[in-house]
Amino acid sequence: MEEKKLDVKSIIGFVLIFGILLFMMWSNQPTPEEKAAEEKVKQEQVEAEKAKVEAQEDVKTVAVEDFSNVQPGDSLQQLAAQNKLGAFAYAAGLASQDVTVDNGVLHLIFSKKGGHLSEVKLSKFVDFDSIPIYLVKENNASFNINFGTTDSRILNTKNLPFQSLVTKNGENTLVSMKLKVSETKFLEYLYVIKPNDYMIDFTIKSQGLNTVINGSQDIKLDWYQTSKRHDESISYENRYTRLTYQHDDGSVDKLSQAGEDEETVEDLDWLSFRQHFFSTILVSDTPLKSVTLTSKDLVEDEKIDTLFTKRFGAKTILALTGNELNQNFGLFYGPTESKTLSSYEKNLEESIPFGWGLFGWINKFLFIPLFTFLSSYLPYGVAIIVMTVLIKLAMSFVQYKQYLSQMKMKILKPELEAIKEKHKDNKMKAQQETMALQNKAGASPLAGCLPALIQMPVFYALFMFFPVAFALRQKKFLWADDLSSFDSIYQFPDGFSIPLYGDHISLFPILAGVAIFFYMKLTTGQQQMSAPQQEGMPDMAKMMKYMIYFAPIMMIVFFNSYASGLSLYYFISNLISIGILLVIKNYILDEDKILAKIQVQKAKPKKESKFQKKMKNMMEQAEQQKQSQKKNKK
Template sequence: MEEKKLDINSIIGFVLIFGILAYMLWQNQPTPEELEAQEKAKQEQVEAEQKVKQQEQTKFTAASEYEVGPEVDSIQKIALKNKLGAFALSAINASDKETNIETDLLALKFNNKGGYLSEVRLKKFVNYDSIPIYIIKDNNVDFNINFGTTDSRILNTRDLYFEPQVSKNGENTIVSMKLKVSETKFLEYRYELKPDDYMIDFSVKSQGLSDVFNSSQAINLDWKLKGYRHAKSISYENRYTDIHYEFEGGKADYTGARDADEDIEDVAWIGYKQHFFSSILLTDSPFKTANIKTENLVQEEEVDTVYTKMFASKLPLELKGGELNESMDWYYGPNDFKVLNAYDRNLDEIVPFGWGIFGWINRYVFMPLFAFLGGFMPYGIAIVVMTILVKILLSFVQYKQFLSQAKMKILKPELDAIREKYKDNKMKAQQETMALQTKAGASPLAGCLPALIQLPVFYALFQFFPSAFDLRQKSFLWADDLSSYDTVANLPFNIPFYGDHVSLFPLLASIAIFFYMRLTTGQNMQAQPQQEGMPDMAKMMKYMMYFSPIMMLFFFNNYASGLSLYYFISNLISIGIILVIKNYILDEDKIHAQIQENKKKPKKQSKFQAKMKEMMEQAEKQKQAQQKRKK
């Protein structure tokens, strides 16, 4: 075999490759500036590593920054003691975990850090998008007690770690969260949960801490909550989202939908109401004072929004014998009148049935009637049946109203003649007009009074349907949820004050209102005597006939479809009643004959009519005297 030898070409190739590599290394060597930067980076890395080691040694110097666990060295214990004082023991022994508890109605999580409820889910309800209803979730709540200590510290329970303990008391579950100084000295949050109850017994008690609390400094309970959106229309939900409270020995009030910042006294309970669900803090011994705040979190109603409003309360706590001892309750549940009323603590005031006579009508008439009907028929049908019953009950009022209009229509020629005869003496014309109406037994007021009688019922039902929890997520015809708007078409754009959808029930109600007003407005115009300014009045009434249905269409497009269904059926029935009265009950010839008979009979004036006549005569005399003096 021939031996291979290194020839001249190979040698030249190796030399060239080496030269090229040497040149590349020389070209890419770092500049003095780069060498300085590299040296500086190494130094910073060393300093950073030293800083991390220092932080690990002192990582418990702030309660909100440390990672707790069962193994803590002596240096960390000293740091904890310096920061937390007597409560360092809880931080050393605690762990940053949650305690999960479920009842028949509630799924709850208690956070060891802060000791408060960090999650509340209502197991029997879902929102408009079939997502479970959470009152508390993902840090939307802040519950804190702020206090001073005798060694000049200011502590917040939200930053401190509690030790949990779960036990049973019969069927009830007890969750004890303790912030310990020692095994015999602690601050305790105690929760007692019943199997089938939305109310949770809650107490804040301390033991052996009279030498820890600084009695000269205020102790405040701060409770904040961002309300989650639960309804399809956030603007509609926000209209019924506010703070309700009981104060001054049984009075109930609320902030309304606006932003609020109020100070109240002698407070028995505070409720963060979110249209159909509420979080309520109750106390056995009323808080002497409280500051409550609400803030609207919805900037643009057209944009998908997570939260509705921010709620905040600041409540002062008092030491008794140097210790805390507050017995309270939490309610997390639906704004169902029957559920709230059963607690007999005035919580049903959260349901906005209206004030005065309106609330009375809803509580004692419409609520029992609707509950009875809804017990054996679909709720949509129950609304229709209740509407029919209400209209039948008020049909005599409509009859009186239509009868008065018919009388005024028959008297119209005579009233026009009086005004023509005394066109230069308006006072005399009014006197003669009143005299004729009195003799005939007809008066414009007789047509107004029946309408006024219907107003309390109208307003009561306007308050009732948006507040009826039983309507929530109940379907009827094309409406998926009678407590929210029904949608038959989605628009590719948003119309101001109307929305981005078309609701059919408000549209039908608007059409029914138009025809109802056309009937009643025409009757009123025929009954009104001609006088100066009458053409302008006629135009205004004609405009109202078109304007009112349009307002109804815009106003109710985002309202509860159950309310629009009521107005639609109500106006249909009203139209039917008017047509029946007009065509089959009232006989204008008989009415005219009766008026003529009434005119022949001597008519005794009432005290009011006599007083009015006297005042008009005095005014006429004064006018004549003024005219003589001018001459």
């Protein structure tokens, strides 16, 4: 039967259909005005929902009596006048103000309402649009203690008035925020801010409140934060934004990266509202017995959901010590950077997704120190290139072994084909003789696969390393403005985007795809020449031909919005692989010499290993069973 082929007309038809689909997708894109309207509606919905939640929680702050007339906008004085603060009505009459502290790396505002941080700005960083990095701002975070009182009220600290006091202790700034029943009875948030430090010492304690707080009811800590967008690609940033936590035994776990997730965790050391390059971390001096963690993905459509990535939450119970609160924490607001996090000796660097098990070890003990050393002397793009060269040279022996195995199989191919033809009616016998010949010659198809498997841990470790390498953030190289983001050389018109690909064209993924194509062209050709023809092999050969084109296309499409530093690595890595392969092929390996060695090895008596003997016996037994089944059928 004649094999069907695509003619020119069919190809033109497919191209026209594809073009029509692209035009339809482009024409159906919302206009900038429509997108702005959608964004405005969505923001109004978010604000309305937030106001609704806060209104519900404000109502919960009053006693079990009927306070249905409470409004979200009621002032503290109004609440006090209506006797809704109970013993804490004293606090509403005290003069207080917000507190602003700058320690060189953090610009902090402590709110008199609720006593916690209402604004956290990282002084040394800006986002992709040169706007300062705010981890907390405009009510995107809430820190609340919910407790019952002895006069049957339920109060939330986030709605109550704290009196502020700022003092100095050497170079450290102490911020005391007190929720007072009297001058000697109060709930206090005490913050110790050290110069140029991202970690704030934070203590929650009470004094004289044993007659005010109902000790028979749980004292609940409720903390949430909505992560603001800081990267150019919100979907890429969202991929590396995840709630991470550590148990007191040192094991680290995470909530789901996508969708909604909730989990109750026992004995927690710390929890991290980790964003791609910045994190908010709560560290407890004593393990928190039970914490309910929540995560919600807020990016359903990256064209519309452009402000926030995820909403994180944590709820736990605060224990009383001698009828009083006394809990010590650390609050970290800063870069998700290995060097910075490891300096606190709390294992916080484990919140960075460098890969599990062996892959994480390779990154922490090899690639991070190596890249840190190189980038201290070289521009970051050049450091990536030098690091890639060193890695490829170190792994060149693996490529040598792989190519040597392929060449041996190529030399043995005529003999293997002869064995197959000789025993075409006895596949078992053909396999036995094939294995015997390969064993004598010291050649095996597996020998070509093992080197590739050895390279996999290195490949995966680097795949994890580059996207989370903080050092690459906003570092330029050639046409790439930011090695931690995509290197766009062309932006499509507003509203136009290609599914899976994006609304721009990045150059490094294209270069990497071209390099992968030529490398696969060289290696696939060698594999096809060395592989003996077997049943099914024509289809396999066709599949390998498709892979030559499929793999580069995958690289170009799916890495279009990835970190350009990672695409640069793949581009240089494949160029070096091509160079090493050509050197091995043309200057190191000699086919005549390899053939001579094979002949010498074949002439020597080869002792079978226990595994080979076992495999041979199994094959013989299977052949005997097959022959007996044939006789029984006759």
